[in-house]
Amino acid sequence: MEYKRGRYSWLLRPFLIIFDVIIINVLAFYSFNFNEANLYFFSSALLNNKHLLYIIYSIVLWLVSTSFIKFYEVYRYTSAVNIISLLIKQFLVFAIIVFAFIGVFRSINIQAFDTLKYLLYSFSLISAIKLLSFYALKTYRSYLKGNVxxxxxxxxxxxxxxxxxxxxxxxxxxxxxxxxxxxxxxxxxxxxxxxxxxxxxxxxxxxxxxxxxxxxxxxxxxxxxxxxxxxxxxxxxxxxxxxxxxxxxxxxxxxxxxxxxxxEIALNNDFNKFMKRIFDVVFSLLIIVFVMSWLTPLLFILIKLESKGSLFYKHKRNGINYKEFDCYKFRSLKTNKIVKGTYIKKNDTRVTKIGKFLRKTSLDEFPQFYNVLKGDMSVVGPRPHMLSYTEDYSKKIDKYNFMFRHNVKPGVTGLAQIKGYRGEIKNDEDIINRIKYDNFYIENWSLVLDLKIIFQTMINVFKGQKQAY
Missing domain, CATH: 3.40.50.720 (NAD(P)-binding Rossmann-like Domain)
Known part of the structure; x- marks a missing residue:
């Protein structure tokens, strides 16, 4: 995420967008011989008013095409050669857009030479302002020490x-x-x-x-x-x-x-974050209301009958951008003392009888839906590691790949988990494959993939997994 604090140069981009849109439409008014009756914007139906239709058409496709080729993504370290390259690309794309409009409405009598002149004049002005603003900012930084x-x-x-x-x-x-x-x-x-x-x-x-x-x-x-x-x-x-x-x-x-x-991965753009958050809140509320409401008092009795201690167990985990948070579980051990560097092993004597069942079915993870509701976690995402393991695992994994998984919220369940890479790390291959599946999920996220992972997790709850102990 690019943060811009206390700066006004960000206003340049919307200014350039507005300027470019005005230029292509004002010059179109003078360059194209639209039917005179159609110059009155609201005098006839939209499809008969070619000028108004061109304004809407050109604005929409200009914004779409510039977004696609990242025409306005010019930074202080961008070279002039790159800007010229963007101008040439946009010129060719917009030329196709304009000729397509004229081709569809054959009633418009516009010569190819006039269209070419319109494009050249438009892009001459657009290029001049774009390059002028680019070099003006450079001069401002060099001599006036601004925009630093x-x-x-x-x-x-x-x-x-x-x-x-x-x-x-x-x-x-x-x-x-x-x-x-x-x-x-x-x-x-x-x-x-x-x-x-x-x-x-x-x-x-x-x-x-x-x-x-x-x-x-x-x-x-x-x-x-x-x-x-x-x-x-x-x-x-x-x-x-x-x-x-x-x-x-x-x-x-x-x-x-x-x-x-x-x-800026697809999962973290504003619309996808909003959709995933809505899904997380709705799904976690359904689990809390229809499952946790009766499961919690039942497990309170069963856990208390077998061993002393609290119903819930909380432990520190790394979340998005390595942010620490308290992750909740139903207590499954006789003691909740954290022993650094040790996962629960098979036939571990610390695990209670009810704890074995909870861990086998992953029911011990259900309190993490409260974490989802709080915003620390998501329903689906990379599983969060204990703080003591983050340092150890990062030594076995390329730093760039390991950091990538911390670029999103951790999940109650995840792709690596349903593939069997969960729990105790017995060898380097276990953690390498876990990171591999986590990164695949981040790069290929969709709500459909989330639903598929949730469905497979539900199957595993009833079937159990051999790695869950």
Missing amino acids: RRVVIIGKGEGAQELNQLFSKRKELGYNIIATFADSKTKTLTGSITDSFEFLKDNKEVDEIYCAIDELTEKQVNDFVKYAEINHCNIKFIPKTNKLLTKRLKTDYYNYLPVLSMP
């Missing part, structure tokens, strides 16, 4: 040094390096990586953090991600320049240097 991003660089490697030099030399990019941290004795550094956390705590106006990810431990990565999420600043990652880049992180090029950031 305050950045912190973490790391001492080749990529971090190259980025530091790029930001320092090219003032038109508008990056102000306020501090650099690395575990080194170099005098030019502000301090060590440990010192950076104190610095960030005292400087809440940092806009972007650039981390040389291979120089950080998993815990440090987690802490930086959490800070960025809480303080609404952008966090980006600098890979080793000789390392193959993963497709699961968005790659931008600052000059020729690749910089990675968390992608």
Whole structure:
């Protein structure tokens, strides 16, 4: 997610969209010989009013086509060559759109040369304003020191040094390096990586953090991600320049240097988040009202009869963006003391008799529907790990792939779980396959996939799974 705090340059994009739409319609009015009777916008039916129809047609397809080729996604590190490439692509796409309109309405007497002139004039103005605004912002950053991003660089490697030099030399990019941290004795550094956390705590106006990810431990990565999420600043990652880049992180090029950031995945766009949240709330309320209402008092009696302790057991888990939350379960052990580094093993003596049944059928997970209602979890998603395991597992998995699964809310059930990769981790293959299925789910999410996973989970509740003990 790109955060923009205290900036007005974001207004440029809607301004350019409005300007472009006005240009293509005003020039169409003067360039195309529409029937004179049809120039009165509301004098006849819509289909007979070619001018009004063209306005609607051109606006809708302009917005759709520009969105498709990302015509307005121009950033401070975008090169002029890329902008020219976008202009050429949009010119060709819009030319097809215009000629298609004329082809459908053969009653419009417009010569191909007039249409070509209209397109050239329109895109000359659009290109001029787009490039003018691009270079005006560069000048504003270089000489007036405005529209500046305050950045912190973490790391001492080749990529971090190259980025530091790029930001320092090219003032038109508008990056102000306020501090650099690395575990080194170099005098030019502000301090060590440990010192950076104190610095960030005292400087809440940092806009972007650039981390040389291979120089950080998993815990440090987690802490930086959490800070960025809480303080609404952008966090980006600098890979080793000789390392193959993963497709699961968005790659931008600052000059020729690749910089990675968390992608805006389909599951996290506003509409899909809204749909998934509505589904989560409705489904969890149905479970709480029609299942938990009678299951809770029944299990309270059964659990209390066998062992002392509370009905529910809560433990810390990592959620979206590594955010910690209390995850609830029905207690299935004689003790709820957390032993670091140990999953429940087969024939574990800590598991009660009723606990064996609960774990075998996954009924012990049902209190997590309260977590769903609170917004900490989703009905379907990657299963959350205990905090003590997050660090251990990340050492066995490529950091980029491991971080990717923390880009969405964890789930009560998930694709990896129904495929049998749940519970005790016996070997590296278990955790590797778990992450593989989690990432597949994130990249291929749909409500249909959610329903399929829920259906398979319900079957497993009655059938049981050999990994559930």
